[in-house]
Amino acid sequence: MASFSHAVGAQTYRFDSLKDVMAKASPARSGDFLAGVAAQNDGERVAAQMALANIPLKHFLEEALIPYERDEVTRLIIDTHDKQAFAVVSHLTVGGLRDWLLSDAADEHSLRALAPGLTPEMAAAVSKIMRVQDLVLVAQKIRVVTRFRGTMGLRGRLSTRLQPNHPTDEPAGIAASILDGLLYGNGDAMIGINPATDSTASICAMLEMLDAIIQRYEIPTQACVLTHVTTSIEAINRGVPLDLVFQSIAGTEAANASFGISLSVLQEGYDAGLSLKRGTLGQNLMYFETGQGSALSANAHFGVDQQTCETRAYAVARHFKPFLVNTVVGFIGPEYLYNGKQIIRAGLEDHFCGKLLGVPMGCDICYTNHAEADQDDMDTLLTLLGVAGINFIMGIPGSDDIMLNYQTTSFHDALYARQTLGLKPAPEFEQWLAKMGIFTQADGKVQFGNSLPPAFRHALAQLG
Amino acid sequence: MSLDLPDNPWLQLRRLTPARIALGRTGTSLPTSAQLDFQFAHAQARDAVHLPFDHAGLSSQLAERGRDSLLLHSAASDRHSYLQRPDLGRRLSDESAQSLRDYAAANPGGVDLAVVVADGLSALAVHKHTLPFLTRMEEQTRAEGWSLSPVILVEQGRVAVADEIGQLLGAKMTVILIGERPGLSSPDSLGLYFTYNPKVGLNDANRNCISNVRLEGLSYGMAAHRLLYLMREACRRQLSGVNLKDEAQVQTLESDDPDLIKGNFLLSPPSD
Numbered sequence: 001m002a003s004f005s006h007a008v009g010a011q012t013y014r015f016d017s018l019k020d021v022m023a024k025a026s027p028a029r030s031g032d033f034l035a036g037v038a039a040q041n042d043g044e045r046v047a048a049q050m051a052l053a054n055i056p057l058k059h060f061l062e063e064a065l066i067p068y069e070r071d072e073v074t075r076l077i078i079d080t081h082d083k084q085a086f087a088v089v090s091h092l093t094v095g096g097l098r099d100w101l102l103s104d105a106a107d108e109h110s111l112r113a114l115a116p117g118l119t120p121e122m123a124a125a126v127s128k129i130m131r132v133q134d135l136v137l138v139a140q141k142i143r144v145v146t147r148f149r150g151t152m153g154l155r156g157r158l159s160t161r162l163q164p165n166h167p168t169d170e171p172a173g174i175a176a177s178i179l180d181g182l183l184y185g186n187g188d189a190m191i192g193i194n195p196a197t198d199s200t201a202s203i204c205a206m207l208e209m210l211d212a213i214i215q216r217y218e219i220p221t222q223a224c225v226l227t228h229v230t231t232s233i234e235a236i237n238r239g240v241p242l243d244l245v246f247q248s249i250a251g252t253e254a255a256n257a258s259f260g261i262s263l264s265v266l267q268e269g270y271d272a273g274l275s276l277k278r279g280t281l282g283q284n285l286m287y288f289e290t291g292q293g294s295a296l297s298a299n300a301h302f303g304v305d306q307q308t309c310e311t312r313a314y315a316v317a318r319h320f321k322p323f324l325v326n327t328v329v330g331f332i333g334p335e336y337l338y339n340g341k342q343i344i345r346a347g348l349e350d351h352f353c354g355k356l357l358g359v360p361m362g363c364d365i366c367y368t369n370h371a372e373a374d375q376d377d378m379d380t381l382l383t384l385l386g387v388a389g390i391n392f393i394m395g396i397p398g399s400d401d402i403m404l405n406y407q408t409t410s411f412h413d414a415l416y417a418r419q420t421l422g423l424k425p426a427p428e429f430e431q432w433l434a435k436m437g438i439f440t441q442a443d444g445k446v447q448f449g450n451s452l453p454p455a456f457r458h459a460l461a462q463l464g
Numbered sequence: 465m466s467l468d469l470p471d472n473p474w475l476q477l478r479r480l481t482p483a484r485i486a487l488g489r490t491g492t493s494l495p496t497s498a499q500l501d502f503q504f505a506h507a508q509a510r511d512a513v514h515l516p517f518d519h520a521g522l523s524s525q526l527a528e529r530g531r532d533s534l535l536l537h538s539a540a541s542d543r544h545s546y547l548q549r550p551d552l553g554r555r556l557s558d559e560s561a562q563s564l565r566d567y568a569a570a571n572p573g574g575v576d577l578a579v580v581v582a583d584g585l586s587a588l589a590v591h592k593h594t595l596p597f598l599t600r601m602e603e604q605t606r607a608e609g610w611s612l613s614p615v616i617l618v619e620q621g622r623v624a625v626a627d628e629i630g631q632l633l634g635a636k637m638t639v640i641l642i643g644e645r646p647g648l649s650s651p652d653s654l655g656l657y658f659t660y661n662p663k664v665g666l667n668d669a670n671r672n673c674i675s676n677v678r679l680e681g682l683s684y685g686m687a688a689h690r691l692l693y694l695m696r697e698a699c700r701r702q703l704s705g706v707n708l709k710d711e712a713q714v715q716t717l718e719s720d721d722p723d724l725i726k727g728n729f730l731l732s733p734p735s736d
Contacts, residue, residue, distance in 0.1 A: 030548055033548075034548065034549065034550075034551070164483075165483075166481055166483070167482070167650070167676045167680065167681040167682070168676070168681060168682060170480075170481070171728045172480045172481075172728040172729065173480050173481035173482075173483070174481075174728075175480070175728040175729060175730040175731075176477040176478075176480040176481045176483070176485055177481055177483045177485055178730065179474065179477060179730060180474065180477065180483075180485035180486060183474060184489075196675060196676055196681075196682070198672070198673075198709055199709070200709055209728070209731070212731050213730050213731065216730070216731060217730075228706060230706070231709065257669070258667040258668060258669050259668075259669065260669040260705070260706035260707075297550070298667050298668070299667070333547075333645070334547050334548065335547065335548050335549065335550050338548070368645050369506065369509035369510055369512075369513055369585075369645060369646045369647070369648075370513045370547055370585055370645055370646075374506065375502070375503075375506075396483075397483040397484045397485040397487070398483070398484025398485070398487050398494075398498065398502060399484075399502065400483070400484050400502070400505070400647065400648040400649060401647065402481075402482050402483050402647060402648075402649050402650065403676065404647070405644060405645050405646060405647030405648075405650060405653060406645070406647065407506070407648065410484075410494075412487070412489065412492060412493055412494050415489075415492035415493075416492060416493060418492070419491075419492055446492050448470075451473075452473050452474070456474075459729050459730050459732060460473070460474055460476065460477075460729065462729045462732040463476050463477075463729050
């Protein structure tokens with residue numbers, strides 16, 4: 001293991017290993033203090049950033065942060081590294097990579113070609129020496145396009161996951177939130193329910209219901225019930241219609257074990273999903289959720305900082321050609337990301353690192369009631385991610401998730417991003433919205449229809 | 465004077481869900497009243513996070529019902545430390561661990577189920593739901609002949625603290641009633657976490673969760689029903705967690721009638 005030192009003025013700072021430099025170079029956040037891996041003070045942090053900037057990218061292929069022998073995620077990263085794709089930046093240091101990413105040499109085409117040549121540790125390293133505007137500017141160059149029944153990630157588009165959660169999985173309550181979301185133009189990324197229970201029977205019933213709604217109204221979207229991958233496999237075995245296979249993932253083998261999964265279990269889920277052949281435009285069908293702090297919370301971080309652990313999760317994700325990946329940035333709580341400032345930075349880091357690695361990133365722009373954050377912080381992150389070209393965000397009634405007890409972006413928030421940034425929904429869904437008379441969008445401006453779509457007017461009439 | 469905003473023709477959906485639907489819009493944004501309602505709810509939830517645990521009140525209510533309790537403290541000394549150091553909230557303080565060891569030495573033989581109650585992120589939830597839930601649960605545990613520990617009250621506790629408690633008590637299983645993090649519409653939601661063969665160092669994959677126990681959520685009876693199901697299955701299969709799925713088929717919630725499960729206004733038959 002290499003040690004590193006960096007002299008600034010009269011003081012020389014020493015770091016034990018690559019993972020030590022990486023952790024100490026991380027912009028301050030509570031989770032790294034909790035893990036005891038953060039810099040002692042601001043001076044040491046910037047010195048670590050300077051040391052990190054001087055490390056050759058090639059060194060990352062020689063010094064694994066988590067040993068190859070002990071961790072299947074490390075093995076996946078090393079064994080699938082594409083040396084040819086890496087060649088274009090292989091002579092650079094971390095600092096050199098930052099300069100290259102910001103230069104005109106890095107464009108949509110060259111960045112797409114580079115993605116399989118970068119390891120998550122390289123992406124995390126460069127993000128640590130980038131400011132917010134760097135993270136936005138580079139991410140904005142990158143497009144990661146995926147397809148199932150709709151097309152995600154095209155330039156000038158922003159999609160939303162309609163999240164119609166209900167505290168007891170009441171079908172009519174879920175349907176009410178779905179209709180509310182559709183009428184505000186949300187739901188092109190998916191209609192995705194977090195179920196309140198683990199019961200396989202009720203999960204199958206919810207999948208049947210979503211499939212029936214999508215078919216009945218011919219909505220060009222995908223359904224997902226966010227249950228454990230093994231439950232999705234069971235549902236598929238029972239012959240239940242299932243579009244997207246969900247799983248929470250993390251960046252170490254041990255953290256994944258705490259979720260009750262491994263790479264081979266994910267492969268089984270992916271294969272089961274593919275066997276249904278339900279995608280009409282493409283077969284990207286895995287939906288993953290991640291978030292900084294998950295490895296530490298499972299005590300499975302190996303002394304690696306939380307942002308680097310998170311980026312390693314994207315290596316797991318990209319192996320399964322996912323439809324979408326969602327960093328649920330503020331959900332985990334203040335012990336990992338203390339306040340609005342830390343949440344905003346983390347959301348931008350995750351989006352940047354994921355995109356750089358070729359992952360179709362979205363962000364659950366969110367916070368909990370025990371974090372020092374509020375709606376103003378979420379507006380800021382939403383605006384920044386909108387400019388950065390994020391694939392999708394959540395859409396929920398009035399920002400209030402009444403099942404998971406946290407706040408995320410609302411149906412109205414997505415409309416705000418459309419109005420201010422001119423972002424449209426996925427093209428297939430844009431056409432559906434126009435056909436239904438919900439809204440059209442010209443020069444950014446959202447123009448709502450004058451009356452309820454007839455099909456939904458009929459449904460509402462049933463309620464009397 | 466306020467502006468005339470566009471009508472919200474789907475206002476009637478509000479009766480189907482407590483979600484903040486049909487809020488209307490001004491342009492594409494939230495109208496003023498909905499915006500301020502949200503801010504007030506957030507303020508209330510923030511206040512719930514910082515409400516202190518009234519363990520003395522709970523303990524005396526339990527005593528009135530002839531139920532013993534023990535008060536313990538996690539290794540997190542106060543709320544500030546609790547919020548930033550989850551590792552401390554998952555372990556007992558040294559003094560509490562010792563007093564529990566003393567209790568176990570004086571009451572040898574173990575129990576089937578260690579019953580733990582911790583403030584978690586909402587003491588409000590624990591204040592409101594502990595007694596009525598335990599009443600329902602104990603009707604069923606008594607009928608089935610399970611032995612229970614005294615009610616162990618933990619200040620500044622997190623879910624995993626129940627594993628240490630179960631281990632020290634020599635319990636076959638443990639359940640912890642804990643205040644979930646407050647939502648805007650639900651500052652008082654109680655969570656139940658169940659572990660078979662509890663010991664220090666287990667993770668979430670070893671636990672089963674029954675969440676959202678409150679008046680507007682999962683009923684006490686249903687939560688107790690599910691817990692008893694998990695206890696029986698865990699003992700039969702000698703495990704808990706992701707490999708023990710909640711297959712409890714409950715007539716009132718998961719009817720065998722598929723129309724009742726899937727049926728809703730969006731899927732009603734077309735009129736023509």
